[in-house]
Amino acid sequence: MAKQSCCHKKKLRRGLWSPEEDEKLMNHIAKYGHGCWSSVPKLADSLGLERCGKSCRLRWINYLRPDLKRGTFSQEEEDLIIQLHSMLGNKWSQIAAQLPGRTDNEVKNFWNSYIKKKLRDRGIDPATHKPLAADTTTTTNTTAVVVAAAARSTATCRAVFSDAELVPTAAAVQQQEAPLVGAMQLVDGIKMPLDDYWHAAAAVPGNGMPAAPSSTTTTLSAYHHALSLQQATVGGCGGAAFDMDGLSHCGVPQAVVVPSASSSSTLTSIAGLSPAATDAEQSANVAATNLPWLDLGHANPVGTMDHYAGVLDELRWSDYFDGAYQAATATQGGALQGQCLYDGGGGGGGGKDVDDAVQFVDVHSLSNWC
DNA sequence: AATCTATCCAACCGCTTTTAA
DNA sequence: GTTAAAAGCGGTTGGATAGAT
Structure with missing residues (x-):
């Protein structure tokens, strides 16, 4: 039997909110703040609001919050959503x-x-952000390609073959993808077998990677830190570049500067940005130099870059790395060519009315609302 | 004018993660 | 360290509405 919701259990009201309920909730929040939603049902008698705390929280977040923008999405917002979705997936x-x-x-x-x-x-698959044709291609003639590429990592293959050529059988996918996927899942603080990772790294002489740690179940954080230190010493690309070529050609992150993944380090904080540089310069530097896939090619580059600086500031490293890898492989496969793929050919929103432009406000203040 | 269909979006459900006791 | 409660999140549902027939 399906579990009943809290509203059912307590026989609380459900469904659409009436203006009166909105007002009551607003009054409650104005009086007590929105720190403790569980207090709402407890105060139901005095409030006359027969809603569970969960429902109240949702109503506040999605509708009553004063900082909500509402209205139609601008072209810039749309582009950003697409780009972020290609990197983060359904992380709404x-x-x-x-x-x-x-x-x-x-x-x-x-x-x-x-x-x-x-x-x-x-013709783009919204789930993979690749052309639908590539996803619907049959496996005809692909097995030979996969077999021929057996000694290579998938990333290596993607640098050589088009995506259409790389639609393998399910079994081949498992065989080919598993090691790389294991190596590339750089999730904060997760202990994982690194055999495949080191193996892949070792196959690329002079890839700039430090020696593998003695334990194969160490955290990736430690390795990231080592990479970070080495890169700072060796230099190169301002000590902040994510080498897309290295990544896609070698199947491993080549000369990647990754701060300790266990920290909440942000992209901008490790981008080697001079404190003296202006925000616009810093943002442009990060987005244009280190994150080329974020270049939407719109007019108003400064504003766009400002915003992307915020984007960069928020993304966690694990997401960034994973997204970067996806973007790199997609680009190499010819599936993602920057904004062009999504652009309807109408100028990409560059001529969009100023009123529709994204308002660049401090995202931190938004995320701290509760 | 009535009915049907498609679309949008607010709200709910249930699972996971975080926090507090 | 354990457990329960709260909060957060993503998927899904269902009602309202617009457009088509």
Whole structure:
């Protein structure tokens, strides 16, 4: 038997909120703040609000919050959602965090009702951000390619073959992808077997990677830290570059500067940005030099870059790395060519009305609202 | 004008993660 | 260290509405 919700258990009201209920909730929050939602049902008698705390929280977050933007999404927001989704997947809260005044629910609905359809219409699989043709290609003639590429990592293959050529059988996928996937899942603080990772790294002489740790079950954080230190010593690319070529050609992150993944380090904090540089310069530096896949090619580059600086500041490293890898492989496969893939050919929103532009407010203040 | 269909979006559900006791 | 409660999150549902027939 399905578990009943808290609202059912307590016989609380459900469904759409009335203006009176909104007002009551607003009054409650004005009086007590929004720190403790569980207090709402406890105060139900005095409030006359027969809603569970969960429902109240959702109503506040998605509708009543004063900092909500609402209204139609601008072209810039749409582009950003697509880009972030290609990096983060269905992490709606993380995507929404980069869109001032937008909620995860709003972004999710916008994606499902509009962007998804739009991408499909343009022959792009919204789930993979690759051309639909590549995903629907049969396995004909692909087995030979996979077998021929057996000694290479998938990333290596992607640098050589197009995605269409790399649609292997399910078994081949398992065989080919597993080691790389294991190596590339750089998740904060997770202990994982690193055999495959070191093996892949060792196969690339002079890849700039430090020696593998003695334990194969050490945390990746330690290795990231070692990489970071080495890169700082050796230099190169301002000590901050994510070498996409190295990544896609060698199947391992080559000369990647990755700070301790166990920290909440942000991209901007490790981008080697001079404190003296202006925000615009810093943002442009990061986005244009180190994160080329983020270049949407719109007009108003400074504003866009400012915003992406915020994006970079928020992304956790694990997400960044994973997303970067996906972007790199996609780009190498010819599937992702920057914004062009998504651009309907109408100028990419560069001529969008100023009023529609994303308002660049401090995303931290938004994320700290509760 | 009535009915049907498609779309949008607010709200819910249930699972996971975080926090507090 | 354990457990329960709270909070957070993503997927899904269902009602309202617009557009088509």
